[in-house]
Amino acid sequence: MSPAGPDAHPDAHPDPLLFRTRPGNRRRLTPAAQAEVDRLAAAGEQSAWLSPLAYNLTISHSHRFVWYRVAKVATRTIRHHCETHGVSMDVDHAMRIRYPLASFADYFTFAFVRDPLDRFVSAWHDKVVDHNYYDFDTATHERMQRVEEFARWAAGQDLSAVPGTDQHLTLQSRMIDLNRVDFVGRLETFDRDFGEVCERIGAPAVPTAPKNQTAPGGRDRQVSQELRELVARMYARDYQLFGYPPPA
Template sequence: MRPEDYRTQPDDRFKLTDEARRAVRAMAQSGDRAGWVSPLRYNLSVSHGHRFVWFRVAKVASRTIRHHFTTHDVTLDVDHAMRVRYPTDLFADYFRFAFVRDPLARFVSAWQDKVVNANYYRFDDADHARMQRIEEFASWVAGQDLAAVPGTDQHLALQSRLIDLNHVDFVGRLETFATDFAEVCERIGAPAGPAEARNQTGSGGASGRQVSDELRGLVATMYRRDYQIFGY
């Protein structure tokens, strides 16, 4: 398999081509050699022309980054692949990056977008009304295994689980997006990026009303691994 054979379908940017899926499956089954295929699944975007792998973390500037790439002729051969394994050795010389965000701000953003502004999780009317209190939503999320991908919704999953930490070259932060994304663009040979990410929740992602001690405690427990790994 060549790196260029790993791509998504022309008419479905979420799914790998049949040929790519078969090749990855064959590599995974081919023997004991370590490092051929990632043991875990990730949400990926890949450009063969600019030679990068982007581990997408939901609610962390994904729309901004993708919009910048698509408007500046950065072809995404793997556009928006969801929960896929990938051949790690083939991309050893690609620039592999991701972006992360303060877990509390990310959680509040997910709640605002997916619960307050919509009913993404398809709660019944009574539960949806109850989930308008963010602490209730956090208690519901706390009952899930946030390291399970697939399994947990991507907007709630641990950021540290959405990134192949053994094969990542650069982890930028939303809080320093302008500087960090400028470095990504320089590394991949793309035009400089926007000064800030779009669709951010203001004031660090959480208003005073939303951030109670109860919420802080729940988020700190649920996302302890993210806090430890990324130093928030």
């Protein structure tokens, strides 16, 4: 495939060590890294040098991994483990980043997912019941204290749109580059699966429970049939791809 820009070159892949987020701003790339991404993008959409879609990424050059972060799925736990065990996060908390594919072709890539119903209820508790994250007016926020009301509102969003949909509600399958991910762990078997990730990246595997998790199988699974049906429709692709049984 021919490069589309006059200055493009088939081997013009950036040094992966250039790809970092800014000190003091863990969400944004450094100017040099952003300039390189912009240069590759300008070279032509057909070059296949950048991922076609944008993802929320954490990248370590020292431990050679790319982590596709899925909000509400042990992100604080994984990040805390890295921080406390000397795992550098050169791209710390980048949001909606198209990344240079060839530069990370030999990095280990992973993600974690969870039952979509548990994830949705967890997002509702955190972002609606405990906070007014979506900035609803007073009357609407009061109405959204019923999870079914919030689910009806969420069902009106395009949950595959990134950017566009809030990361806490986006389809998990959209938050992961499914064509390039090496390992997808589950929150329900977190100790075992994260232990495997730690072994692959050369980090200590210390048993740990996910932080700030809405417990699966507890009171939050005692939900109405309406909620089950709404979540099953909204997250049908996640249920299908990740093998979770749809809520019945």
